[in-house]
Amino acid sequence: MPERLLLIDDDADLGPLMAEFFTERGLTLDCALNGRAGLDCIAANPYDLVILDVMMPGMDGFEVLRQLREKYKVPVLMLTARTEQASRIRGLETGADDYLPKPFDPLELLARVRAILRRVNPSVAPSKVLEASGVRLDPGARSVTQNGQPVTVTSIEYDILEVLIRAAGTVVSRDDLMNRLYQREATPFDRSIDVHVSHLRKKLTDSDALIRTVRGIGYQFCAPEATP
Numbered sequence: 001m002p003e004r005l006l007l008i009d010d011d012a013d014l015g016p017l018m019a020e021f022f023t024e025r026g027l028t029l030d031c032a033l034n035g036r037a038g039l040d041c042i043a044a045n046p047y048d049l050v051i052l053d054v055m056m057p058g059m060d061g062f063e064v065l066r067q068l069r070e071k072y073k074v075p076v077l078m079l080t081a082r083t084e085q086a087s088r089i090r091g092l093e094t095g096a097d098d099y100l101p102k103p104f105d106p107l108e109l110l111a112r113v114r115a116i117l118r119r120v121n122p123s124v125a126p127s128k129v130l131e132a133s134g135v136r137l138d139p140g141a142r143s144v145t146q147n148g149q150p151v152t153v154t155s156i157e158y159d160i161l162e163v164l165i166r167a168a169g170t171v172v173s174r175d176d177l178m179n180r181l182y183q184r185e186a187t188p189f190d191r192s193i194d195v196h197v198s199h200l201r202k203k204l205t206d207s208d209a210l211i212r213t214v215r216g217i218g219y220q221f222c223a224p225e226a227t228p
Contacts (some may be wrong), residue, residue, distance in 0.1 A: 002115055003034030004046070008064060009053040018051075021106050027113070035059030039067055042074065049180045051109070051118055052096070054087050055077045062094055063171065069095040073142075075116045075155050079104070092195040097156040098182065101190075115183040120155050132168045132221065133210055137161065146204055156181065158202045160193070164211065164221035173218035 007029055014107055015031030022029040030045070032038035035056055042050065050068070050091045054061035065076060078091040078099040088099045097116055100109055115156055120142075130137040134147045142158050144151040153161065159181055164172055177193050178186040186193070201207035 002028045003048040003053060003121070004030070005049050005113065006030050006032065006038065006041055006045075006047045006052045008032045008035065008056075008061070009051070010034060010056045011053070013072055017105070017205070022110070024060050026108060035061070035064040037140055038064055038086055042068060042072060048121070050074055050076045051077060051079065051113070052076055053102075054091065055081065062090060063089065063095060065094045066141075069154070075120055077112060077116060084109060089191055092119060092192060093199060096155050097154065098148060111184075112182070115181075116155075119181055130162065130165050132165050135161070135165065135210065137165060151203050153200065154196075156196050157203070159219075164219060168221045171214045171218055171220045173220075177218065181217065193221055 005027055007014065007015055009031070010033050012033060015029075015033070028046075030041060032041050036059060038050070038052070041047075052061045052064060056064075061078060065078070068074070068076065074094065075097045077086075078096040079102050080087045080091060080099050080100060088101075091099050095186060098112055100112055121134040127139050127216060130139070136145045137143070137158070139162065142155070144153050144158060144161065160177065163177060163180055174193050175186045177182060178190070182192070197211060197213075201211055204210060208224055212222050214220055
């Protein structure tokens with residue numbers, strides 16, 4: 001079965017064009033013209049990824065994302081105005097996996113969608129449970145616990161934590177994280193990784209001791225080793 005996407009955008013002309021574009025490339029795209037309709041679609045159907053516009057009348061994309069994150073872990077790529085850096089950061093802090101400024105090149109959107117889908121649906125079998133410093137990851141269930149207590153994380157937060165724990169004790173650069181998780185190069189203005197790590201720290205206890213920032217380079221999970 002082709003992977004199924006949902007576009008939530010009030011532009012009535014964009015949906016059919018994007019549906020045709022993705023269908024030609026082996027993906028299925030449903031469309032919802034407002035936030036409430038989008039949430040209803042998510043409640044009724046299993047989606048592999050949601051493409052969500054920020055600027056919509058009534059319920060904007062941020063509110064849709066906030067309500068979506070209360071119940072679902074489905075990856076979300078947000079469409080933002082090109083000049084609104086604050087909107088991009090707000091979207092990431094609310095739980096978006098990635099963002100793309102409007103107007104966008106459909107091929108770039110496709111590349112970002114495929115990068116997210118490859119990350120959350122790996123072709124290789126899940127590895128064994130990882131544990132370091134009381135933080136335990138189950139790659140099969142994509143779940144996190146700390147000292148036996150569940151920690152609710154988004155799909156991108158889980159993947160960042162898995163990369164850091166697998167490299168426990170060594171520094172992982174922002175460039176490496178961007179390449180592994182997004183399949184693109186980091187730019188000086190792209191705050192995606194930094195925002196997700198900040199969010200992750202808020203969810204873990206003693207996080208400042210666990211995840212160390214190496215200024216100008218990247219991050220290090222401060223544990224002697226990860227135990228398979």
